[in-house]
Amino acid sequence: MLILSEAQARQLVGIDDAIEAVAATFRAMAKGAARNYPVVREGVGLNDAVFGVKAGADVSTPFLGLKAGGYWPGNMAKGLGNHQSSTLLFDPATGRAAALVSANYLTGIRTGAASALATRALARPEASVLGIIGTGGQSPHQLACTARVRNLTRVHGWDTSAESAARFRETVEALGLDYVAEADPEAVARAADVIITVTPSQKPILQKAWIRPGTHISAMGADTKGKQELDTALVAAARLFVDEAAQSVSIGEFQHAFAAGLIGPEALTPLGAVLDGSATGRHAADEVTIFDGTGVALQDLVVAELAWRKALESGAGVTVDY
Structure with missing residues (x-):
């Protein structure tokens, strides 16, 4: 061995x-x-x-x-x-x-790779402003992988720890990008073309009213029953993509909207099907897309x-x- x-x-x-x-x-x-x-x-x-x-x-x-x-x-x-x-x-x-x-x-790099694939397949081609909700240990992988699939110009970050959000500046600026440490997640959402959430939250952080038309969101934090980063109204109003549907509705971000009857299995498109051409990704420039990255084996x-x-x-x- x-x-x-x-x-x-x-x-x-x-x-x-x-x-x-x-x-x-x-x-x-x-x-x-x-x-x-x-x-x-x-x-x-x-x-x-x-x-x-x-x-x-x-x-x-x-x-x-x-x-x-x-x-x-x-x-x-x-x-x-x-x-x-x-x-x-x-x-x-x-x-x-x-x-x-x-x-x-x-684990860090495969998680960053999954959200980068979702961004490559689903975000608008001109998307250049990244928002990161949660600037802990996973955030450098998310940033580095996203930078490989989109020409980023600026990053907006927020964390429950203002010190963590401020420290993230060095990671962003090392890639030659501008960085804004925001005071709240709403400011991140209103500024970004692509949003990545990577927190252990058990209550919604992002609200539907904050999200601009055409935004792509990769929700990467929910991997356990009870975790939640997105308002269920936001989920219900968007086009939804998953790494695996069974995990998404049981331990992933979409578990809450599914349990509430706001979405059904037919609303979930596997990202792999988009990547192999058997399913379509973004339909329109003003569409909000969400990828639920639960993290599969x-x-x-x-x-x-x-x-x-x-x-x-x-x-x-x-x-x-x-």
Whole structure:
């Protein structure tokens, strides 16, 4: 079995590679060649931690595996990231464990890649002003990946921590972009062409009245029952796209509008179907589009499998008898 450290995973998988790998697995999902298995996600009962396991397989590549990890809110005080996870890959032909890959960076980059794909497919071509709601550890990945698919000129950011929003300035300006740290999320919404929400919120942050016609929103924070970043009226009025419909209406952003009967399954278009040309994306310049990025197992597995393949080619990692 090959073991890859956090530093090695970061070195092996770049932004463009991650975007195209996630696009490939979304297309495989749309064709029925890849499937996510039911998610396990539970409170640990210690240190307010949440732990989960996501698994799946893509028979077209092929790959098989799982990612295990979660959120430990007290980790920052210990000098560790709050999000901790690892991916275990298996040989799909034999079931033997093939690789153990540190997945903290890979989780960030695959999440950024998913929202970038949604922006590439759904945002207006001229969209150049990005709004980010939530400027924590995920925000640099969101920014870097979005900058690969749109010619950004300015970024507006907001966070419940004004200090975090201010610190984000360095990340934005390192890309040569203008940055505005806003006092509230309404100001971000009214300024942006593309909005990314990436928070752990359990109540709506963005309201329908704030969103300009033609805006694209990637809602990336909701991955657990009860989480919510968008007003249900906003969801009900927009065209809706998902990484996976079953997760979206159970643990994703669209769970609330679905439970309230404001939307049905027919309203949800898989992003993979847009990417492979079997479904249409944006219909009109003034349409509001929303992508619900719940984070599926196949995203984690495809970037881990990419790291594993590149490691085999370059000789990176440590091989152990298992």
